Amino acid sequence: MQSFGIISLDNESEKNYIDGIAKFAHKYDFQLYRFTPDDIELENEKITGFKFNSKTSIWEEKTFTIPTILYDRTFYRDEIEAKKYSRILNPLKASSKFHFLGYGLPNKLKMYEMLKHNERIRPYLPYSKQVNDAGFVIDYLSNHQKILLKPVFGSQGRGIFVIQKQGHLYDIQTVKSQSLIIKTFTEKRLNQWLQMLIANYPYLLQPYLSLKDEKEHPFDIRILLQKNETGKWSVRGKAIRVGQKNSILSNLAAGGIPKTFDSWFKKQTAEKKVFIQESINEIINTVPTLLETIFHPLFEIGIDIGVDQKGAVWILETNSKPGRNVFLTLQPEITETFFRAPLAYGKYIISSPKKGMVNDEQVLSN
Structure with a gap:
């Protein structure tokens, strides 16, 4: 019986998901363990x-x-936590004794800097x-009027600001506790606030994209891809996440609600349907292989896609x-x-161990 370990930052994290995996582990001849990096x-x-x-x-x-x-x-x-635990996990990722289902991806900024060189993905x-x-932010606003500030490290919409x-x-x-918070600053006060913000956390600037539906609700498309039992990428699900009216976030943690992709897609015009479907197909057929070519082997990827009002x-x-909550x-x-x-992909790695290994000594930190 092979050993299969799940690593999380605490032993209550994703409890239902990990308990569910555990109940099927014996069917794949795995003994399952769970632990934290500190263990x-x-x-x-x-x-x-x-x-x-x-x-x-x-x-x-x-x-x-x-x-x-x-x-x-x-x-x-945050970056401090990532660096702390990377010092523990990176030696395991670099060792031929162990096989990770996936070796992670770098932060948002590094991802952008690498992906923008691909001609098929750059337009998206x-x-x-x-x-x-x-x-820099104030100068950019003088020409673009409205921007998005996003933490380089972070998830679930935390720390996102629209200016x-x-x-x-x-x-x-910004959104806090599922409520939209709005403050108005003079340029001098904005300058002070921005300096405090970036002194504590690295941030990236993006142009504001109007990603709202016909009812002025923010929304996006979440696509989940995983490798199957033969190591091939498979689309597990596509869903729409719809935020509260006049909010800036659509994710569930900020109060968004899930809707089926088909219910949204069928409302689009015939011309728009063709363009959106062709774009999504190009993204899901290119991004996974591209990421593994640039970085390291992966098991699963969540891709969030926006469709603006144009x-x-x-x-x-x-x-x-x-x-997985939106799909479940x-x-x-x-x-x-x-x-x-x-578990199925873990069995595949055991039968083809080179598929679950990295070739470089330098591994990803998060």
């Missing part, structure tokens, strides 16, 4: 974590050797630039540790598929 002793390759007892369906605290197959489900809140990428000083120039004043919008299609974000809410019948998928 790992690199010197003797031992871990004190939890072992799943398939007979009792109980997690038992045990000390064990580092599992052969590793599934990284750590979500870092919003311009992105790291904010190094407040003056709009209104004459000599500036409106700043019909243009944009890649908003690409995530190597995607969530709309299609609960695929729950078992999600539980089995990591």
Whole structure:
């Protein structure tokens, strides 16, 4: 029986998902473990974590050797946390003893800088630039009126701001606890606020894209791709996330609601349908292979796609540790598929171990 370990930052993270995987592990001849990076002793390759007892369906605290197959489900809140745990996980990613289902992706800015060189993908990428000083933002606003500031590290819409120039004043919008917060600053106050913001966290600037539906609700398309039991990329689901009216975010954590892709797509004009479908096909047929060519092997990818009010299609974000809630809410019948998928791909890696290894000593940090 092979060993399969799931890594998360705490042992309650994604509990339902990991418990679901555990219930099917024995069917794939895996002994399942879960643990945190802090539980790992690199010197003797031992871990004190939890072992799943398939007979009792109980997690038992045990000390064990580092599992052969590793599934990284750590979500870092900032660069400091990413660097801290990368020092623990990177030696495992660089070792031929262990096989990760996926080796992660770099931050948003590095992703943009690498992907923009691909001619097929470049048209779908919003311009992105790291904010190094407040003056750059203010100068950009003088020509573009409205921008988006997004943390280089981060997820679930946390720390996102929309800034709009209104004459000599500036409106700043953000979402906290699912509520839209708006503040108005003078240029001097905006300068001070921006300097404080970028002093604590790296941010990137993007042009504001009007990604709203006919009812003025922000929305985006979430596509989940995973490798199947033969190592081929497969689309597991497509869904629409619709935010609250006049909000700036559509993700579920900010109060958005899921809708089926088909219910939205059928409302589009025939011409728009063709353009959107061709664009999505090009994105999902290009991005996974491109990312693995530039970076390292992956198991799953979440791609968030925006369609602006002019019909243009944009890649908003690409995530190597995607969530599943939007799909489970709309299609609960695929729950078992999600539980089995990591195990099925893990079996494929064992049969073709080179498919789950990196070739470089330098591995990704998040």
